[in-house]
Amino acid sequence: MPSSLLGRVLLLTLLAMATAQVISSMAWVGAFKTQREEGLVVTTRNLAQSAAATAQFFNSLPLEYRHIVLDQLRNMGGSRFFVSLNNKRIDMKSLPETELKQLATAEVRSVLRRRLGGDSNLHVEFVSPDDLRILNTELPLDALPPSWAHYSLTLEPLNPPVLVMQIEVAEDDWLYLASPLPAPYVSLEDEGVPGQQVLFLAVMIGVLFPVLAWLIRQQTRPLRKLAKATRDLPLDDEQAALKEQGSAEIVAVTRSFNTMRRRLQNYLSDREQLFRAISHDLKTPITRLRLRIDLIDDEPMRERLEADLLELELLVKGALQSLKDTDIHENVEPVDVRRMLDRMAEAYRTNGTELLKISGECQPYRGKPLALSRCLGNLVDNAIKYGERAQVQLDDSAEQLVIRVDDHGPGIPEAELQRIFEPYYRLDQAHRQGHGLGLGIARNIAQNHGGDLNISNRPTGGLQVVLSLPRH
Numbered sequence: 001m002p003s004s005l006l007g008r009v010l011l012l013t014l015l016a017m018a019t020a021q022v023i024s025s026m027a028w029v030g031a032f033k034t035q036r037e038e039g040l041v042v043t044t045r046n047l048a049q050s051a052a053a054t055a056q057f058f059n060s061l062p063l064e065y066r067h068i069v070l071d072q073l074r075n076m077g078g079s080r081f082f083v084s085l086n087n088k089r090i091d092m093k094s095l096p097e098t099e100l101k102q103l104a105t106a107e108v109r110s111v112l113r114r115r116l117g118g119d120s121n122l123h124v125e126f127v128s129p130d131d132l133r134i135l136n137t138e139l140p141l142d143a144l145p146p147s148w149a150h151y152s153l154t155l156e157p158l159n160p161p162v163l164v165m166q167i168e169v170a171e172d173d174w175l176y177l178a179s180p181l182p183a184p185y186v187s188l189e190d191e192g193v194p195g196q197q198v199l200f201l202a203v204m205i206g207v208l209f210p211v212l213a214w215l216i217r218q219q220t221r222p223l224r225k226l227a228k229a230t231r232d233l234p235l236d237d238e239q240a241a242l243k244e245q246g247s248a249e250i251v252a253v254t255r256s257f258n259t260m261r262r263r264l265q266n267y268l269s270d271r272e273q274l275f276r277a278i279s280h281d282l283k284t285p286i287t288r289l290r291l292r293i294d295l296i297d298d299e300p301m302r303e304r305l306e307a308d309l310l311e312l313e314l315l316v317k318g319a320l321q322s323l324k325d326t327d328i329h330e331n332v333e334p335v336d337v338r339r340m341l342d343r344m345a346e347a348y349r350t351n352g353t354e355l356l357k358i359s360g361e362c363q364p365y366r367g368k369p370l371a372l373s374r375c376l377g378n379l380v381d382n383a384i385k386y387g388e389r390a391q392v393q394l395d396d397s398a399e400q401l402v403i404r405v406d407d408h409g410p411g412i413p414e415a416e417l418q419r420i421f422e423p424y425y426r427l428d429q430a431h432r433q434g435h436g437l438g439l440g441i442a443r444n445i446a447q448n449h450g451g452d453l454n455i456s457n458r459p460t461g462g463l464q465v466v467l468s469l470p471r472h
Contacts, residue, residue, distance in 0.1 A: 005223070007217045013212060014205070021201050042106040043182060044163070050109035051165050051177045054081060054187055055116060064362040084176040086136050089123055089166050101126055101188040109163065121168040126161045126181075126188060134176065161188055184261060218386055226254055231366075231450075231472045232332040233261070238332075286313060334364035335372055337358035337401065341392055357382050360394030365401050365469060367449050375445040376403070378438035379465050383407035387462050400451070403467040411457045420455065442467075 040230040058066060066085060096099060108124045116122070160181040167175045181188075203285045222245050231244055241258045244251045289309055296302045329439075341358050348355040383390035387407025395402040412420065421440045443453040458464050 005220050006213060009216050010209065010213060013208075017208075019207065037100065039184075040100060040104055040181075041107050044107045045111055047163055047179055047272065048108040048165075049115065050177075051081065051167075052109075052112050052115035054083065054177060055112075055167050055175055056086075058083075063244070066069065067258045068375055081177045082134065084135055085169075086166075086176050087172045088136065089168075090129045090133050090138055090176070092133050092164065093126065094125045094127060095161055095188060098188050102186065107427075108163065112165065112167070123166045125164050127164055129162055129180070130160050132164070133176065134178065157174045217446075218245055219250070222250045222254060226250075226257060231255065233264075260326060269331070282312075330443050332366050332368060335367050335369050336364050337362055337372070337376075338394060340369075340373055340376060340396075341380075342410065344377065348380075348384060355389045356380060356392065357390075358392045358394070360396070362394045362396035362401055365471070367469065371445045373446065375442040375467070378442045380406045382438055383409075383463070383465070386410075396402050398471065400471055401469045403469070404468070405465040406458060406462060408462045411463055412455070417455055417457075421453075455461075 024378060072392075105124055109122070111122060112122055112124070129141055133139065134141065160180055160183070162180050165177040169175045222243075225242060241261070242254050242257075244254045246254070251454070293302055293305045293309070296305070325341075338358070338361060341356075345354065345356040345358055380390060380392070383405050384407070387409030389408060391406045393404040393406070395404070415428065421443055438451075439455075446453045446467055446469065449469050450472065451467065454466045456464050456466075
């Protein structure tokens with residue numbers, strides 16, 4: 001199935017139209033075939049009855065009058081058949097056997113035997129006008145004068161099959177009767193779906209598909225805008241709300257998205273104001289406590305209180321840093337991740353030693369530049385801080401961008417792999433720098449981009465951090 005709504009609707013429409021057309025065509029062809037068979041049977045029955053009456057008439061004539069009557073028929077007309085008396089039965093090339101031909105031939109034989117007697121010696125066949133032979137000399141139709149036989153044996157330009165009935169009326173006397181099939185029964189072939197049905201289907205598809213494609217494109221255009229806005233999720237106040245247009249369902253979804261966006265804006269604004277207020281309100285009592293601690297004469301007590309105040313201050317600063325580093329107010333734009341990593345590698349190059357090596361290429365990734373810079377910076381900082389050096393591998397595809405950061409550190413016990421994402425958690429308590437927030441912030445940024453961050457121990461030692469960023 002196509003992935004787009006337009007492709008799926010067009011494909012399903014084509015299948016539905018084809019199925020409906022096949023079913024209707026089969027029903028129509030079946031009814032048409034039945035009607036055609038009934039009409040052909042009635043027509044050939046009438047021809048056979050006329051032929052039987054003609055044969056009975058000739059049987060009732062004295063022998064010396066038969067040729068006189070034949071000459072009058074040829075010169076003056078008056079019969080729907082070309083009639084002749086031959087001294088033998090003429091063999092001709094018959095038309096190919098088909099269901100219609102067998103049905104018509106059986107009907108003619110049945111009528112003739114019923115009218116002339118069951119023991120009559122007769123021969124019935126359908127031949128093409130080009131293969132028709134008449135008279136004892138077996139002349140083709142074109143060899144006769146047009147005024148003599150063509151009026152009863154041709155129906156130009158249709159040239160239908162010719163019904164030839166040869167009846168033995170006496171020894172060495174064969175009554176020859178030939179007549180073309182009248183319209184509309186000008187063919188004994190088994191016809192399939194008529195060409196006009198195929199043409200009608202082609203015209204219907206040619207007209208319906210462009211109109212349907214245009215209509216679906218018009219209806220899905222608001223959905224594409226909504227998908228882009230959802231992916232980018234601009235939360236700044238300067239960004240206008242999505243225009244509510246399209247069908248009632250799409251308008252309802254767009255209105256819900258605009259409402260959700262306003263709620264997120266209010267939530268982030270309230271959160272930012274709350275943290276700023278907490279930061280401002282805590283600075284004053286912390287400063288007063290520091291001044292009062294300096295007045296304490298008990299040295300051990302003063303040191304313990306200073307340590308508690310330092311930890312409290314670090315907690316406040318860590319919370320503010322977490323708020324700042326996971327801020328999602330940025331707009332989405334193309335980011336050159338390889339160039340961003342190259343700038344980081346330059347910062348870690350000292351005395352000709354490269355602490356950060358980068359391999360692989362990638363296309364620009366649509367994301368939030370500052371957030372991605374913080375995420376990659378935290379990963380690289382941790383890798384170099386605990387592993388002394390790091391390698392970054394870029395694997396790009398149409399579905400996602402995968403960034404692998406390998407270090408050469410001691411690794412992490414398996415039981416602690418998930419805990420390192422917790423805030424303020426530090427596996428190595430000897431490193432007092434930082435607040436234990438870097439990896440948690442990096443994973444939050446990855447998840448805000450629709451991706452994820454996974455950490456595992458390398459078989460050869462050290463850690464491997466895999467940052468997966470989907471390409472929407």
